Amino acid sequence: MNSWERVEKTINLQEPDHVPVGPFMIWHHADVAKVSYYDYCWDIKTFFEASKKSYEFYDQGFDVMNLAPMLLAHSNINPVLYSALYFDWRFPKDSIPQFFEKTQGDETLYDDIMNKGFSVLRTFERVGVGRVVKNLTIDVVKYMRAMGKVKETWDVVPFGDMVSYTPAEIMLFARANKGFVDLKKRPERLIELNERYTGDFVKRTIQLAKMLKAKYIFMPSLKFSASFVNPKIFEKIQWPWYKQMAESYTDAGFIVLLHLDGDWAPLLDHFTELTPKRYVMELDVTDMKKAKEVVGKTLCIKGMVKPLTLAQGTPQDIERECKGFIDDCAAGGGFILSSGCEAPPNTRPENLRMMINCAREYGRYR
Numbered sequence: 001m002n003s004w005e006r007v008e009k010t011i012n013l014q015e016p017d018h019v020p021v022g023p024f025m026i027w028h029h030a031d032v033a034k035v036s037y038y039d040y041c042w043d044i045k046t047f048f049e050a051s052k053k054s055y056e057f058y059d060q061g062f063d064v065m066n067l068a069p070m071l072l073a074h075s076n077i078n079p080v081l082y083s084a085l086y087f088d089w090r091f092p093k094d095s096i097p098q099f100f101e102k103t104q105g106d107e108t109l110y111d112d113i114m115n116k117g118f119s120v121l122r123t124f125e126r127v128g129v130g131r132v133v134k135n136l137t138i139d140v141v142k143y144m145r146a147m148g149k150v151k152e153t154w155d156v157v158p159f160g161d162m163v164s165y166t167p168a169e170i171m172l173f174a175r176a177n178k179g180f181v182d183l184k185k186r187p188e189r190l191i192e193l194n195e196r197y198t199g200d201f202v203k204r205t206i207q208l209a210k211m212l213k214a215k216y217i218f219m220p221s222l223k224f225s226a227s228f229v230n231p232k233i234f235e236k237i238q239w240p241w242y243k244q245m246a247e248s249y250t251d252a253g254f255i256v257l258l259h260l261d262g263d264w265a266p267l268l269d270h271f272t273e274l275t276p277k278r279y280v281m282e283l284d285v286t287d288m289k290k291a292k293e294v295v296g297k298t299l300c301i302k303g304m305v306k307p308l309t310l311a312q313g314t315p316q317d318i319e320r321e322c323k324g325f326i327d328d329c330a331a332g333g334g335f336i337l338s339s340g341c342e343a344p345p346n347t348r349p350e351n352l353r354m355m356i357n358c359a360r361e362y363g364r365y366r
Contacts, residue, residue, distance in 0.1 A: 003063040007157045007336070011255060011300045012277045015333040019326055019363025021356050022064025022159070023305070023338050024282060027096050027345040029054035037096045037345075041070045044142040048150070057349070060155060061356035064336060067150060067158035068218075069143055070097065075127050075135040078204055079118040079170045080163050081220070084126040086118070087173065091126075096345065103176040110189040113171070114196060121174060144212065159257060159280075161214030164205045164249070165221075166241045167193040172223040183229065187237055194241040202248045209254060217249045218257045225262025227285075239270055250278040257282060258299075261341055268294040284340035289328040292335070301329060302336040305355060310339060310347040315354040322358035330363055337363065 001009075001017045009016040030040035033050035040050050047069045055062065073082035074089055074097065081087060081099075088100040104121060105112070112120045124132065150158055168190040172179035182190065209217055223229070224238040246256050258271070259282045271281065272295055279299035283291060291301050305321050306313075322337060329335040337359045343352070 003155045003157055006063055010333050010336060011280060013297070013300065013332065013334040015365040018365060019330050019335055019337050019359045020063035021337045021359035021363075022062050022157075022302075023310070023343040023347075023352060023355065024066060024302075024341060025339065025343040025347075026066055026070065028343055028347050031345050032057050032349075036093065038091060038093050041074070041091065041097060044069055044071070044139050044146060047071075048146040052154075055154060055156060058352060058356065061353070062156055063359075064157050064159050064338070066160050067147065068160045068163075069139075071135050071139060072143065073163060075132045076163075077122075077132070077136065078201070078208070079121065079167075080165055081170070081173055082163065085123060085132070086121045086170075089126060101173065101176045103178045104174045106178075107182070107186065107189075109174070110171075110186070110193070114192060118167070118170065118197070140212070147213075159216050160218045161212055161216055162205055162209045163218045163220065164201060164245060165219070166238060166245060167197040167201060168237055168241065169221060169223050179223070180228075183233055183237070187233070190237050194237070198241045198244055202245055206249070206252050206254075209249075215255060216257055217254045218259055219246060219249075220259040220261065222261040225260065225264055226266045227262035231266050234267055235270070239267075243270075243273065246279070247275060250275050255280065259341075260284075260286065262286075265290055271295050272298050274298060280336065282338065282341075288325055292329045296329075296332070296334055300334045300336060302338045304338065304340040305343075306340055307342065307344050307347075310351050311344045313348075313351060315350050318351045318354040319358055322355055323362050326358065326362045330365075333365075 006016040006020045010020050027037060029051045030037050032054040035046055035050050039046045051067055074084045076083040079086050088102055090098045171190060171193055175182055224234045249256050255278060257280050261284050264286045268291055276298045281299055281301045283303040288304050304325060305318060309317050309321060337355060
């Protein structure tokens with residue numbers, strides 16, 4: 001069984017030959033290939049060459065890899081958290097890109113966005129117009145050619161072609177710490193943004209996804225997790241539009257990757273409302289055993305070896321964590337062994353090799 005077949009069965013909540021394995025991993029590939037983070041970020045050729053070296057270094061053992069070049073995210077003309085046109089991303093030569101969260105505007109920003117759109121947040125100070133045009137034309141063509149070769153010659157499923165947020169979550173990031181004040185004092189303004197712009201966000205995302213011949217759409221959420229807000233706030237301000245967006249994407253034929261940072265355990269019941277077998281829920285601190293019990297008949301779950309263990313632990317520590325997650329989550333299919341959010345750049349190679357071995361040994365169904 002190849003990786004595509006293995007992952008497809010898993011998303012369809014069936015048992016493949018063994019549990020698929022794929023750490024959520026971006027910058028570690030640059031370390032393996034010994035290239036600079038800056039070049040890996042801003043050059044398509046370097047990105048794919050480094051990713052291939054990493055894929056081969058780990059004996060082609062990954063079933064899933066994150067192969068969306070960050071330059072496309074950082075120059076995204078749509079309002080997403082990773083876009084440097086909307087948020088303060090900085091790009092040091094000797095480190096991974098850094099996000100500086102700071103408050104944009106005051107309460108009148110809501111009126112500006114309602115009247116003029118999220119483009120009022122857009123600036124070309126961090127990534128110039130010329131670079132954006134190049135990234136969205138020449139580099140998109142390079143990306144599509146490289147991705148075509150990946151799909152033809154690599155036995156791995158590339159996750160994460162497109163990214164999409166709700167308008168309210170984008171606004172919370174734009175308002176930074178003041179966003180939580182807004183949740184208390186002016187929740188109706190966030191709801192207005194959702195009602196006004198959710199349809200536009202969906203339409204643009206689907207258009208771009210089809211242009212890129214994407215199969216997966218990545219839908220992160222952090223600010224509305226139980227780590228940050230009361231579940232009632234999530235139910236009122238986030239869930240109706242998050243669900244609308246997700247179901248619109250699955251209706252259009254995409255698989256949706258629900259990347260849920262923070263604790264989502266108190267909110268899991270909501271996700272049973274989604275169309276079955278069209279989602280992968282990526283978790284980083286949520287109780288995986290509970291997630292399997294609550295949503296395991298609706299969607300695939302993915303996680304959740306600790307990043308700290310990957311960077312500083314031993315293979316024995318990794319084996320213990322992996323075996324525990326497999327025991328709790330693998331039965332009946334619908335489980336991908338992965339990291340809890342991103343595997344750090346300084347992840348120890350022997351620990352990733354152990355993850356791969358655990359999926360094949362302890363995660364074997366037949």
